[in-house]
Amino acid sequence: MRTLAQVAGGASGWQRRDTGTWSAGLIAVDLPPLERNDIVAMLMTTDPPPRPELPRAIRRFTQGSPLGCGLLRDAVAADPGAAGVAGHDVGALRLAGQPVTRHIADRLVPDAQLRHNLVLFSVAQDGAAAHALADAYLDSDTQLAAVATARGHLHAEHGTGARRPFVSDPFLRAVLVHELRRRRPQATQPPRTWSGVHRLLLAHHEAAGQPVAALHHALADDDAAYVAQRLATLFASPMSAGQWLRHLWQVASAPHPPRPDWAGTCRAVATGAPGTEPAGDFVQRSVHRLLHAVWLAADPLTAPDETLCGRIKWELQFLSARHATGAGTLFDAAQEWHDELRELRTPPSALPVPGPEGSHGESH
Numbered sequence: 001m002r003t004l005a006q007v008a009g010g011a012s013g014w015q016r017r018d019t020g021t022w023s024a025g026l027i028a029v030d031l032p033p034l035e036r037n038d039i040v041a042m043l044m045t046t047d048p049p050p051r052p053e054l055p056r057a058i059r060r061f062t063q064g065s066p067l068g069c070g071l072l073r074d075a076v077a078a079d080p081g082a083a084g085v086a087g088h089d090v091g092a093l094r095l096a097g098q099p100v101t102r103h104i105a106d107r108l109v110p111d112a113q114l115r116h117n118l119v120l121f122s123v124a125q126d127g128a129a130a131h132a133l134a135d136a137y138l139d140s141d142t143q144l145a146a147v148a149t150a151r152g153h154l155h156a157e158h159g160t161g162a163r164r165p166f167v168s169d170p171f172l173r174a175v176l177v178h179e180l181r182r183r184r185p186q187a188t189q190p191p192r193t194w195s196g197v198h199r200l201l202l203a204h205h206e207a208a209g210q211p212v213a214a215l216h217h218a219l220a221d222d223d224a225a226y227v228a229q230r231l232a233t234l235f236a237s238p239m240s241a242g243q244w245l246r247h248l249w250q251v252a253s254a255p256h257p258p259r260p261d262w263a264g265t266c267r268a269v270a271t272g273a274p275g276t277e278p279a280g281d282f283v284q285r286s287v288h289r290l291l292h293a294v295w296l297a298a299d300p301l302t303a304p305d306e307t308l309c310g311r312i313k314w315e316l317q318f319l320s321a322r323h324a325t326g327a328g329t330l331f332d333a334a335q336e337w338h339d340e341l342r343e344l345r346t347p348p349s350a351l352p353v354p355g356p357e358g359s360h361g362e363s364h
Contacts, residue, residue, distance in 0.1 A: 033064025056303035122176035124166040174300040241326020249350035252294040313338035
């Protein structure tokens, strides 16, 4: 069996052999990602029909993966009432008595030990961070090979050659992170909890001189007030506006903590609801709101709506008039981030500038 790319044009020299087996001449063709209209058609077979934003949320979470969309469709069909409740967390849907993400993870990574390790490594921002997690939480007999085996699987099965983050396929990473988030603490030394994992990685990146990567894990550990204050300090520094935007996205791409009310609280802070504003000047409060708005918009289990995208646009426009050198950069980003996030794309100005592995564009 060969893929279509391997035999296209005959460049490989492959020819069909009449072996009499069922696989003689079989060519594997990858299914293209499903679009929103495809997902709508899949979901319209359920009764009652799902809420309008669900197809967008599924498209965002799965990246159009036919496997993921199919299993989520099955979960919606099994319990239409659960899918009809407004909320961000499509991963909370259940199928055959289990979280749907568990079924997806089992299909994407059938090997149980490899899957266990990848769930742990899913929050690592690079290979060094994955090694730090292996050293802390895996048995000494498996530490050395675990990261190399995981990286080999990711490259061979998911075609991911990028070195940051460690699990660079967005759908696989979203599934694995959700599995890490929902699992009970494990009796390891140190104890493997959501907070413990991120505090370990925070310390790892601080020791490596990577303060922005450390802030990413501080936010995942739900220390948003501290992170917003640090970002406000960076905003007032000589750092360029473009670099600040990239840092903002790297930090706000942190996975959300396993707190049931996270999405509601995050939206309330992002919109400046009464009682959510921190002490500080106008810039500090704006950065605090913007951080929460981008954190919610970047979460793969949600599909940002017009209100949230509009808030991000407003805050970036406000900050553009208050940056010493980057007014134009931030003003242009306000429209760009609004438009790109509304279409479920990462804004180009949020993407890191290529650099040495481990730097991720950080200023030291």
